[in-house]
Amino acid sequence: MMAPGKFGQRLRRREDGPLLTGRGDYLADLIEPGMAAMRVIRSTQAHARITSMDFSAVANDPQCLGVLSAADLPAGIGMLPAADLVAGSAPAHQSVLAGEVVRYAGEPLAIILAADSYVAEDLAERVSVQYEPLALVMDVSAASRADAPLLYPKFGSNVVHQTSQRVGDPDLAFALAATLIDETFSFQRVSASSMETRGAIARIDPASGRYLVHSSTQIPQILRRELARITGINPDALRVIAPQVGGGFGAKEAVYPEEVLVLLALQRFGRATYWIEDRVESFSASCHGREERIRLRAAVNADGMITAVDADCLADIGAAYSFLSNTPGAAIASVRGPYRIPNFRSRARSVVTNKTPLNVYRGAGYPQATLAMERVMDLAAAALNLDRVEIRRRNLLPPELFPVDRGVSYPGCDAVVFDSGNFPALLDSTLDVVGYEGFEARRAHSPAELSLGIGLSLVVEMTGGGGAEPARLRLLPDGRLQLSSGIVPIGQGSETTLAQILAEHLGLSPEGIEIVMGDTDHSPDSPGTFASRGATMGGNAACLAADAFIRRARDLAAELRGGDPEDMVWKAGVLIDRNRPAEPLSLAALMQQAAAQGIEPAARLDATARYEDDAVSWSSACHAAVIELDRGTGVIRVLDYAVTHDCGRVANPLLVDGQIMGGVVQGLGQCLFEAIRYDPAGAPQTQGYVDYILPTAASAPRFMLRHIETPSPRNPLGMKGAGEAGCSGALAAIANAIADALGPRRPVPEGSGPFTPDLVREILHSVRGEEAAL
């Protein structure tokens, strides 16, 4: 029997105490009296030349503590970074402040400082900016036409980034196919919309005299490096801390202008400066997610075997690169998901338009790619009059084929090799738990005005990776162990999970292990939190650090007591000499003995190790959604939601299930409610939660969650990631369920909708019109 709090147990979170009592240290809680409030003056135009910027109305106002525009930026200031470019990409980088041309409404033009945010906002209103409009590009079709207006004329095209893949002979397969499916799927722009907006504070660290930047970010270590590069400040003179982060989901995995600007303001005006994004601002200043269009063609044999897929993705990445804006390329390379499909071709292009830059958002392209593939499975089943389960079953990769080399690669993943999984078992489990067999009877018994629908999706997603993950484990003077991890907690429970993994590895209780994260002075230099990598990468790194720590403890014990380190055995926090088993040595005793002999124990019992990223691991899942569609009102409710997930060995099912449910409801939000809208002049129409509808408790389905553990052979713990899993499969399952509820003759707009009551009623009316005309 496992001890409580060890690997695999539903351990409650150590993080919760301060959060439940309102004592979490979020960014806004770190503002101190005397700091200057920064307001960002943003472009009101989507594409324009700036003809003048007039600060005269505020320049002599004593309340104005400083202004800064592009003209005032230090010479040689760097552009904002993009981490996922391929050779040949056009350098569509964003500048910290727009100079001559603005390319989206909301783009930062200048900053103004005042004693508080109220006054700063007033002052910003009095700055006058004159624009000369330029021709707009607001969608990918317009943007990729030969005669399109160009955002960056020097590139000669709005297509700035392109990747492609090929496996086998897709042309031959298409030529021989019995049936062809050819469909185009559209995905609207959405906002990750964490409940805490972004924010940043720059000040001089009183202890060291260095620059100290706090930011609500998922990537403090990368931010430190990039701030140094952009501003020219020596990285050793910079410390970055991510405090308690109130949600991230990918939108906080970027380097933003405001993080640079608070630092520049501190440098220029000598005042500690803070910026808190307001919610209206957030909808145009924080990166959007997901907007793309995928055309998917499938060659299908008469027996339902899919012999080839050809995918073409146009991603609308907005006006410039964000940190990770080109991920559709990675997800499209894996669009075949769990299916054999021996022949394959894909192309993914990133197109710039006059909108807010796009960044990864929970699932990073997989939600869209999965929806396209899974809709095609349903469409192929319908075309061949095959059962939706049967066509999937025939095409699934069988477990005996693992590991499966998919024959493709992309930046960040040298070879797509599915390391472990059992896709038929996932399918069987989900069909069982959702009651697939009894569903037609359930449908037949639903009231006449309600249409029930059921939708399936299978998803395989890349997790982990991102680079080597270091960790440090040391003994504190009070006898507790301290793990320093580069993983950044953003609400997912990393501290609890890592303590749990480490406790299991060391044979100790998790309570005795302190975790330090998110501070570049005290956490090792790590890529940070993204790609569902926290538990797998952070956990394996912690175990390696523990192994190194144990070696050092054995060496020290042998040195102090005489003997061979090889004879020292670590058992649950105690060292036992095989030759003197009656005299075990606890860590506390080891410390005392070392000190007594003039050896500083803290220096010796301190070990750092790196988990080298030699492989990503591939999580998989089967989702099923049961929805109810009200034919009168057009309202869709997701009633039941089943997921059987395989993230290898599950460290903490309580927290993994929390990730899956949260991710599913975010996916549900995209399908039913959420959309960032612009008017034809490029002005953002989404200004807050009145325009941008998030799911509420009433939208939460009844969850049925299961796990199948096929341990990953690619890391010692056998883990695979789980943070994005719910989102990655949810769009597809819900879209399939909606199509099922509407029935085969309904013209369903393909993609993620959102299927608002208005859209659903429109679909129903158009069909009634057709029926009347017959």
Next chain:
Amino acid sequence: MSDGPMAIRMTVDGAGVQAQVRPRYLLSDFLREQAGARGVHVGCGQGVCGACTVVVDGVPVRACLMLAVQADGSAVQTIASLPSLEGGGVSGGDGLTRLQRAFRNHHALQCGYCTPGLLVATARFLADHRSPSRAQILGHLNGHLCRCSGYANIIAAIESVLE
């Protein structure tokens, strides 16, 4: 009405607070900046998300939709008053209330940003509804956005404390 500062006084979680404030100063900012009530989280500033919910003279309000001067003379309760809002105080060795413990046991919070406002509003709701139906609970929760949990564990946590 003048734009000049006005003298106001109120109790925040039982302690008297007085200050000179501008009329446009929001109650949410006042509570955070002048009363040290950092558990009042501003999520949207538009009265939609519910993260800044506090109880003013017994009534739950969005602190971002109320001016500080409107609360002059009032008794304001934030997350620090949860033990009295729930009526049962704290119990057990963890210093948590029954509702807080239920949230912890059911993993009803992830990033925790929406949590204090949600707890304050829920304590107030449960004081008026001893055994609410699922529909009443959902109606109550409709005023609170959470982007992390998917809500199911929040609903389960609340149902677990019903009598």
